[in-house]
Amino acid sequence: MSDNLREIADATERILVDLLPGDEAESWDTHTWTALAEAGLAHIAVTESAGGGGGSLREAAEVVRVAGAFALRAPLAETSLLATWLSGAAGLAIPTGTLSVATGPDDIRATRGTTGGWTLDGTARRVPYGRFAAAVVLVAVTEQGPLAVIADPAAAKVAEVENLAGDSVDDIDVSGLTVDPDRAAAIADDIVQELGVRLALTRLLLCSGAASQVLSMTVRYTGEREQFGRPIARFQAVQQLVAELAGEVAALQIGVDAALLALASGSSLAWLAVASAKTDAERSIARLTTIAHQVHGAMGATQEHALHRFTTRLWSWREEGGSATRWADAIAGRMLAPQAASLWEQVVGD
Numbered sequence: 001m002s003d004n005l006r007e008i009a010d011a012t013e014r015i016l017v018d019l020l021p022g023d024e025a026e027s028w029d030t031h032t033w034t035a036l037a038e039a040g041l042a043h044i045a046v047t048e049s050a051g052g053g054g055g056s057l058r059e060a061a062e063v064v065r066v067a068g069a070f071a072l073r074a075p076l077a078e079t080s081l082l083a084t085w086l087s088g089a090a091g092l093a094i095p096t097g098t099l100s101v102a103t104g105p106d107d108i109r110a111t112r113g114t115t116g117g118w119t120l121d122g123t124a125r126r127v128p129y130g131r132f133a134a135a136v137v138l139v140a141v142t143e144q145g146p147l148a149v150i151a152d153p154a155a156a157k158v159a160e161v162e163n164l165a166g167d168s169v170d171d172i173d174v175s176g177l178t179v180d181p182d183r184a185a186a187i188a189d190d191i192v193q194e195l196g197v198r199l200a201l202t203r204l205l206l207c208s209g210a211a212s213q214v215l216s217m218t219v220r221y222t223g224e225r226e227q228f229g230r231p232i233a234r235f236q237a238v239q240q241l242v243a244e245l246a247g248e249v250a251a252l253q254i255g256v257d258a259a260l261l262a263l264a265s266g267s268s269l270a271w272l273a274v275a276s277a278k279t280d281a282e283r284s285i286a287r288l289t290t291i292a293h294q295v296h297g298a299m300g301a302t303q304e305h306a307l308h309r310f311t312t313r314l315w316s317w318r319e320e321g322g323s324a325t326r327w328a329d330a331i332a333g334r335m336l337a338p339q340a341a342s343l344w345e346q347v348v349g350d
Contacts, residue, residue: 005062008055012041012066033074033098036063042076043094046084050094057081057264061205068209068317071309073167075100075129077202083137086195090148090185097134100153102127103199108174110140110147116181118142118149120174126320130170131158138174139192140184146192150183163320165312197271200278200321201259207281207317208256210310211249214292217307218245221296232295241291248288255280272334275327282324285314 001009019032036042045060046052053059064077075098083099102108102124110118124130124138130153140147157173222233222242232238255277262273289311293300300307318324 001062005058008041008044008059009062009066011039012036012063013070015039015041016066016070016072032072033076036074036076037098042079042098043084045080046088046094050088051096052084052094058260061201061260061264064202064205065209068206068313069213071165071210071213071313074098075133077206078128081202082195082198083135085198086137086139086148086187086191087150089191089194090187092148092150092183092185095135095137095150098129098132100127100129100133100136101195101199102130102136102138102172103195108138108140108149110142110149110179110184112142113178118147118179118181118184120149120151120177120179122173122175124151124172124174126161126163126169127153127172129168130172131160131168136172139187139195142186144186146187146189148185148187148191149179151177151179163316165309165316167313167316169320193271196322197263197274200274200327201256201263203317203321204256204259204274204277204281207285207314208253210314210317211252211285211288214288214307214310214314215245215249217310218242218292218295221300238295241295245288245291245295248284248291252281252284252288272331275331278322278327279324279331282318285318289314 015035016032019035033042040053041063043052044055044063045057046054048054060080064081067074067076078101079099082101084094086101087094107125108120108122110120113119118140120140122140124136127133127136130136133153136151136153138149138151140149151172151174153172156177157175159171159173160168161170163169219233219242222238223231225232227235233242259270259273259277262270267273292307292311296305296307299305302308322330
């Protein structure tokens with residue numbers, strides 16, 4: 001990691017260490033989110049001309065990774081890497097404040113109104129922190145093709161939904177919602193496809209951070225927990241489990257780093273790197289969470305212990321942005337398509 005990336009990661013960590021609550025009484029951590037936003041970390045990848053930090057994809061990714069390591073309850077990934085990016089890619093003015101995104105576009109349709117605006121119909125499903133967002137950037141279907149839309153959730157019907165970890169993933173019914181012309185723009189299919197790739201990458205980054213925390217917690221626990229007069233870290237069976245856990249975390253992080261570098265460099269194989277990492281991550285997460293709970297025993301399964309804050313999010317995040325089965329099917333379909341290049345050319349890329 002470069003010095004600049006390390007400084008950004010350290011700055012994010014300092015804010016979270018100082019401000020993040022020690023419990024999970026609140027479903028939305030407004031105080032910490034405000035501090036991150038005021039530090040410029042929530043819009044770090046937005047251009048300076050649009051009011052952002054002018055940072056790179058990799059810089060924003062490190063912020064998101066650290067957020068995963070702290071199990072942050074806030075749409076940092078959605079704001080910094082998805083909603084702002086989609087707005088900019090569509091040529092729309094980037095909204096300020098807390099943002100979320102609905103990838104669609106299957107559930108939402110848009111029709112042109114008589115005044116040049118758009119009327120929406122349908123429901124945006126599982127929108128992270130939708131009830132708290134100042135704006136939700138979504139993709140809708142029109143007769144002419146996909147449309148990027150900046151919608152106001154306060155003007156829609158929000159059904160509050162939570163994932164396994166208790167985080168907000170709301171359904172937003174936008175039926176009948178009208179959108180002004182300057183808050184919607186036609187986008188190409190490749191932007192929709194990249195949005196899906198970016199969504200998967202954000203979940204990988206969050207999982208990478210959370211997995212590293214699970215490893216740290218497990219190592220610390222085995223050094224503190226004693227059986228038969230000595231720390232359990234001195235038992236060979238426990239050592240083997242912790243070594244396997246470390247290997248799974250390393251494998252997950254290597255895949256995430258490769259996917260991030262591919263997308264940041266503009267490689268034509270970025271989708272494949274992300275798809276492969278997402279597919280492999282499901283197996284790694286299943287194994288590393290199993291080991292962590294096995295080592296912690298009944299203690300790690302209690303509500304009072306912090307382990308569940310990370311394992312339940314790992315189980316939730318691995319399903320978001322496409323399951324392993326979905327991405328494996330996408331890889332097979334792309335590789336075996338009649339018009340596709342040879343398998344070797346697709347693997348080696350540019």
